[in-house]
Structure formats: structure tokens, C-alpha cells
Amino acid sequence: MAEDKLNIKVVTPTRKIYEAEGVSVIGTSVEGQFELLPNHDPWMIALGMGELKISGAGDEKTMFFANGGFCQIDDNNVVILAEVCERCDEIDVERAEEAKHRAEERLAKGNSDETIDLLRAEASLKRALFRLDIADTLK
Secondary structure, three states: OOOOOEEEEEEOOOOEEEEEEEEEEEEEEOOEEEEEOOOOOOEEEEEOEEEEEEEEOOOOEEEEEEEEEEEEEEOOEEEEEEEEEEEHHHOOHHHHHHHHHHHHHHHHHOOOOOOOOHHHHHHHHHHHHHHHHHHHOOO
């Protein structure tokens, strides 16, 4: 592998989503955004919820929704072990819209209905909004 390239793998507990050479990885950690470039020092970070963007050879860019897991780089090898990860073209927009509406309804009822877990509803809304935003970039 060339010194100016990264060998990038993205895997979840159920499947390998992506494997290719690239020139950069931009993602969301629990502390904020990060970018990995060739010859980065060895490093490991916990992933947060948000966009994961991989720039490949040429002008190719691949985007994902990722939530949780870890990212590690060592000797130009990047391994992303994500709890949840979907390519932007695989996001089910209808399902995300339904999840958004359910979460909004739960949050609206939350103060009057103590059986509703507000933190869970907020997290669900956040996931749905990220998915919709990332899927919208395809348009």
C-alpha cells in the first residue's frame, strides 16, 4: 500500500460494510469531530452518533450514519468497529420519518405521561434526524 493512502475497514457486529483504500476519514467521536489522514499517529477513539465520511481515491466520497463503537488507526490501517452503521444510500428514509414522528409524539406527551422514557425518546429523535440529514445529502 502506498504511504499516502489509508487501508480502511468499516464493520458492525453483523457485517463488513466497507473495505477500500482512501485518503481521509472524517467522523464523529463522543468528544466531537475528527479527521484521519495518511501517516497519522496510532490512535483509538470512541465513536459518537453522526456522519462518517470516507474520501477514496480520486473524487470518490462514501458517507455513512454511525452510532457507537470505536475507531483505530495504526500504520495507515483504519478499522472502524461501529455498533450501528449504514451507508447513506441504504438508509430507509420512510422508516426514519416514522421514527422521527413517534419520538416527537412521545416527547410531546412526556411531561404528562410518566411511563414515557424521555431520554430514550430524545435519543430516538436524534438518530432519526441524523439519518434523514445524511440521506438528504444524496439528493
